[in-house]
Amino acid sequence: MQPLDFGLRAEDILATAHVVDLPLNTRFRGLDRREALVFEGPRGWSEFSPFVEYLPAEASTWLAAAIDFAYAPEPTLLRTEVAVNATVPAVPAAEVPRVLARFPGCTTAKVKVAERGGTLAQDVERVAAVRAALGPGGLIRVDANGGWSVTEAEIALEALAPYGLEYAEQPCATVPELAELRTRIAGLGARIAADESVRKAEDPLAVARAGAADLLVIKAQPLGGIARARDIVAAAGLPVVVSSALDTSVGLSMGARLAASLPDLSFACGLGTAALLAADVTDAPLVPENGVIHAERIDVNPDLLTRFVAAPERRDWWFDRVRACLHVLAEPGSSASNMTNRVTS
Structure with a gap:
């Protein structure tokens, strides 16, 4: 999918765009706050929220996903609810019950380990x-x-x-390392899941072809949207977990609708992370209830957009980022603009 298929200019996106700065309940991924840009298209509200350190070449794929969600038709949904896991940041063990309390009904938990500055002993205590x-x-x-x-x-x-x-997600950085580890720990009964080796890879199917993972973690925004993520799932032939990147509920709804469209969804999904936000852009955030979230599109509350509006200089930075990413997507032969061909070839 290329944004220019819709005849879009930056002004078409930015005309309805709002940049928000949301506090977190618990420090996560080194962050105490989360910035995001939301905008409205013919299909409803969408989100563009690559982490701030990502350069346009990588962030442009997230913009392709946001445009796709705002403008393109969606696949048929096969379910209305999606089971989700609790997410436990790299907190001291004593804080674990407080974190899990934000995920009512969740019987699966993803626990962050190998945090910079942490120790294996702390990871074991947390687990x-x-x-x-x-x-x-x-x-x-x-x-x-x-x-x-x-x-x-x-x-x-x-x-x-x-x-x-249940499994270890991206324990090592590279595909060859994952393949070697998978052989070494075959007797432990722990599966290997690939995340960064899918969403940050030039070839998102390389890890599956190499036999380096038992399942894939799929995220709609980093992979260019629902349609492209579905193509990757179909081509990989492995079980998947649909996850998120600390999105607002608007972005989470993109992931939820991807998950709801997949024929095989055997694992709880990592789409309950709105529970880590101390504020959101909607009166009906996609927080877990009885261990599930609803696969519905989200309407924003204008009052919340105003209350949590980012500083003017941050708004300008995000608007410039949209323009830069659109420029990347418009370049003939760019990896982002050719991503569909790369998946289906």
Whole structure:
């Protein structure tokens, strides 16, 4: 999908755009606040919220997704609710019950590990606290964001094995490392999930072809939208978890509708992260209720857009970012503009 297919100019997006600055309940991914740009198209409200360190070449794919969600037809939805996991940031073990309380009904928890400055002992304590809170029937997955070497990952997953891991998400940074680790830990019974090796890769299918993962973590915004994410799922032939990137409820609704359109959705999805926000752009945030969120589009509250409006210089920065990303998408032969061909070839 290319934005120019809709005849769009930056002004068409920015005419309805609002930039918000939302506080978090708990520090997450090194952030205490989350900035995002939301805008309205013919299909409803959409979101453009790549993390601020991403340059236009990478952020442009997120803009393609936002435009797709605002303008393009959606696939048929196969369900109205999506089961979600709790997300536990790299907090001290004593804070785990407070975090899990924000995810009512969730029986699966994703636990952040391998945080810079943290230790394996702290990771084990955090996972142990989650197991104690969830009980023996709960499911625990850990997410290292590529922070371990193969040997570090092997040692860590052996230490965490007694707590019964559903899978380890992106334990190592590269596809060859994931493949080697998967062989080394075959006897542990812990599956390997690929996240960054899909959403940040020139070839999002390389990890599946290499046999380096048991399942894929799919995120609508970083992959260019619902249609392209569905193409990747179909081509990969692996089970998937649909997840998010600390979106507002508008962005989460994009992920929820992707998840609701997939024929096979065997795992709880990482789409409950609105519970980590202390504020949102809607009166009906997509926070977990009885362990699920609803696969519905979100209407924003203008009063909340005003209350949490970003500073003028940040608004200008985001508007300039939209223009820069549109320029990337318009370039013939760019990786972003050719992404559909790359997936289906």
